[in-house]
Amino acid sequence: MVYYIRFLKTPRTQIVKPGLVSVSTLISITTDLGDAFLAEDVVLQAQLIDGTDINTKSNVLQESIFNWEAGKRELSISIGPVRVGSKISKVVLAIGPKTSSATLYTDLSNSRNVPLVISGWSAPFSIAQNAPAEKLIERRFILQDTRLRIWEETGNNIARHIWDAALAAIICLQDTINSSGECSMPRLQSRLRTKGKLQVIELGSGCGVVGIALAQILSNCSVTLTDLAEVDDIMTRNLQLSAPGSSTRFKVLDWEEELDADILQEPIDLVLVSDCTYNADSLPALVKTLDRLVQSSPEAVVLVSLKRRHESEAVFFDLMRQSALVVMEEAVHTLPAPYLDEDRIEMYIFARNKSSQSN
Structure with a gap:
């Protein structure tokens, strides 16, 4: 069974000082039903991305590494402080297993390439003080001839x-x-x-x-x-x-x-x-x-x-x-x-x- 990164608390920003923000969230890694937690150590990569225009190529503002340890039920993620320009009004937080690839997309082109942990992207959220993201998580997949983006809800409705x-x-x-x-x-x-x-x-x-x-x-x-x-x-x-x-x-x-x-x-x-x-x-x-x-x-x-x-x-x-x-x-x-x-x-x-x- 694969495991899915889930937001227990959707990401939100905290303004350290004008033009400088931090982002925090609380995640879990569970099965599709949410009835079991990943009982294996995994190195995770978090990327804070410019989310002002979701149709443009992702601009990674900052990356950080975190460790999920076997036996955990949740993990706090905090990234920043990071300087954001005046043209950036929204950001996106992406979290997935650390790989040699620069992208966190999940490879579904064949069974051999599927990772144990499925990455997740937050909805774009404002850099205004304490502004939380919507209660959604996006999955992004690489297929054989195309790419696929799908939203899920973060709640318990299966x-x-x-x-x-x-x-x-x-x-x-x-x-x-x-x-x-x-x-x-x-x-x-x-x-x-x-x-x-x-x-x-x-x-x-x-x-x-x-x-x-x-x-x-x-x-x-x-x-x-x-x-x-x-x-x-x-x-x-x-x-x-x-x-x-x-x-x-x-x-x-x-x-x-x-x-x-x-x-x-x-x-x-x-x-x-x-x-x-x-x-x-x-x-x-x-x-x-x-x-x-x-x-x-x-x-x-x-x-x-x-x-x-x-x-x-x-x-x-x-x-x-x-x-x-x-x-x-x-x-x-x-x-x-x-x-x-x-x-x-x-x-x-x-x-x-x-x-x-x-x-």
């Missing part, structure tokens, strides 16, 4: 966070699209390499990281991201941050309710489901929604990315079989875990069992 299986799904999609040799998921590869317009819908999108990544990777891809209304704010922010030219939209979708006709306007080629099987109570509604989507688009395939957290998730596969949605392909992608171990993320391609359908 719907607005990135989960491990989402990162593995992005790696799986890239590998499948770009593989030049034998592919473990040829049906998915054929679908992703289609020459025409690719219509994709993602269920339980959360922050939208998987769907937005795919829309940036494939120029012929149109992605509808769906989730409950509670993710609307974070989703809107992330759609605004996505690469120009990528085709994405967000629709509210409750699995307990009927599908909106707007979602079914065009035949769906691919359905994305990432880390949505952890809650056994919601599985019947999830499978019912998948069944309705495939009924409306019989040629659709479903990519399910999951990290098994408890035995009850096996019910998902039983419910899918009962709906004549069967596993056509499967693969495993790994993410790093402490002490050089690996975490297995399972990938499945489901499609309609046409023999059952004809019976």
Whole structure:
């Protein structure tokens, strides 16, 4: 399992004297669920960046090194005093594992490059006295052919966070699209390499990281991201941050309710489901929604990315079989875990069992 830098207290400034400021924050390093802390020593690098214009190349004002020690639950970070010019009105604090690279971006180009600790960037915040940053944290990723920026919330609502299986799904999609040799998921590869317009819908999108990544990777891809209304704010922010030219939209979708006709306007080629099987109570509604989507688009395939957290998730596969949605392909992608171990993320391609359908 990878670990994520999180702000327990978002960064804020303190004016030492005119033109000279310090920035402080309190962080933790936890799993995607926030249920365990990193129990391994890690050297961290903090960068204070000019955040006046987020569209310009980052201008690092000051860097500092900090040590996260095994057994810690939190770590105070303080950087400065640093002199800021009159043209700088906002700053950003970035924190990540120290590497030989000047950038703190997380490499998601393949499984081998993923670090144990995922870096985080604060929202731009004013250098005015004691001004805190918004309760958000940004993740920045290097993909094979593009870069991806995604906001999360700093609170405990798991719907607005990135989960491990989402990162593995992005790696799986890239590998499948770009593989030049034998592919473990040829049906998915054929679908992703289609020459025409690719219509994709993602269920339980959360922050939208998987769907937005795919829309940036494939120029012929149109992605509808769906989730409950509670993710609307974070989703809107992330759609605004996505690469120009990528085709994405967000629709509210409750699995307990009927599908909106707007979602079914065009035949769906691919359905994305990432880390949505952890809650056994919601599985019947999830499978019912998948069944309705495939009924409306019989040629659709479903990519399910999951990290098994408890035995009850096996019910998902039983419910899918009962709906004549069967596993056509499967693969495993790994993410790093402490002490050089690996975490297995399972990938499945489901499609309609046409023999059952004809019976």
